[in-house]
Amino acid sequence: MDMPIQKALAEGVLKILRPLARVLLSHGMACGTFTELARRAFVDAAFEQLRREGHRPTVSSVSALTGLSRKETARLRDAAPEEDASSQQRYSRAIRVISGWVSDPAYLDHDGQPAALPMEGEFGSFHALVRDYSGDITPGAMLQILQASGNVELVDGRPNLKTRAYIPTATPLERIGILGTDVAELVETIGHNLEAAPVDRFFQRKVSNYSIPPDALPAFREHSNQQSQALLESYNAWLMRHQVDASEDPDQPPCYVAVGIYYHEDFSREGQS
Template identity: 25%
Template sequence: MQSPTLPPSMLSALQRVMRPLVRLMLRKGVTYTMFADLLKQVFVDVAHHEFRLNETPPTDSRISLLTGVHRKDVRRLRSDAGKAPEALPANITLGAQLVSVWTTSPPFCSAPGQALPLPRLASVGGDCSFDALVAKVSTDIRGRVVLDEWLRLGVVRLDEQDCVHLEAQAFVPQKGFDEKAAYFGHNLHDHACAAVHNLSCEGQPFFERSVHYDALSAASVEHLRDVVAKDGMQTLLAFSRLAAELESVDTPSEEQRQRITVGLYFYTEATDPDSSKTPGP
């Protein structure tokens, strides 16, 4: 039953947000029944953790009332609930740290954002080698293990002189669906959290802005795509360097630590012929 206080625009917005997600699910064989079961678990989990009264966990009946999920299903889902999945797998967080050091810290870069090709072995490159880069971030894993995985993902390439070249200025796997899916979940989750927070009008809003035009030629779109890729990457790298500098001197307790996500995206598609053009100045 629809709440009398539910704005009609809310359901319209949710319907639009879900369309690309449903497109992905259909392409990957996720049926409505499978997704409905998954969504039922999410409804119960969010109600359990985020809709408490006086910090008291809600009863099965209250969760059923809030979510519309049958009380027997609520009881089953709460008993089956395990540990929440980590935001990003360990191999991806390690990869992001390595790329950050490679692009911001001498002797691994010639300038901020300019990663140098690194000799693969420490016996050849010494402190300016791929082995040394990995050792600087983690002593628990060998450089060869990281290199093999990064070659598989298309993050780096190995030249004829046995030097390792970074293929991207951030850890974004070019291959490997599981790794891409991890970033998909992380980035879309945090963007949605910022948007939901702003729509809820609770506390200081998060920065969330975009520009959009609907009467551009294909050539203009490609020009914008190239500019956004180049300038946008430099902007993100500047934010990354600043965050790394601040983190290197911050000393928060375990309870006071906070994480951030700063993102930038570009999207284009054919304009709906029934929609109006971008108003002029």
């Protein structure tokens, strides 16, 4: 075993787990529950790794790979994960509705901005927008979701898009769902880049500075919000132009792709260089 790598991994894992532990503790999750979930994650990952390597995964092989007993491995393999599918559906479809609103010409005004939409109508209405982009969520339910998140307000009875970034504010389950989805995607990207050849690595960059005065942070936060939102909208417009229906080519199903941007402040690192 390469001890320097194991030490670096241990240090990296602790950096991930400390902020995660703060989130879990603040929401009432005990260490024992987290330990059980960690064991299940190791078993799930081991089964997946063996399949990816072309092996037939068994309880014995997964037990050997993870260090867990065969009995424990079998128990964890059969444990059904608890997921809030309805919450994730609301989250993803709200994003799709806003994406259509800011990029589809049918829902833009003469200046190319998201229009204040009539509530009803076959074309160019809020009902049509929800029909085109949210699947089976009703217009009334979608309006409630977007109003609760602060994205939409009614002006003279017309839904008006106030902000283009969908961040649930009144739906704790959806906000917690972001923790699982977005952090997982970042970790998977970093994991891919650790093993992939340079030409196959995914883009992974950040900018940081330890010498910014605190009174300058609000201005930079606003600047970064505006620039990041504009970039994400550019990406979204490209994706909307190239998306396909899953039924168009059953032999070549569409792929999922995501680009994320985050902002972070940390006063505890003051004075580092």
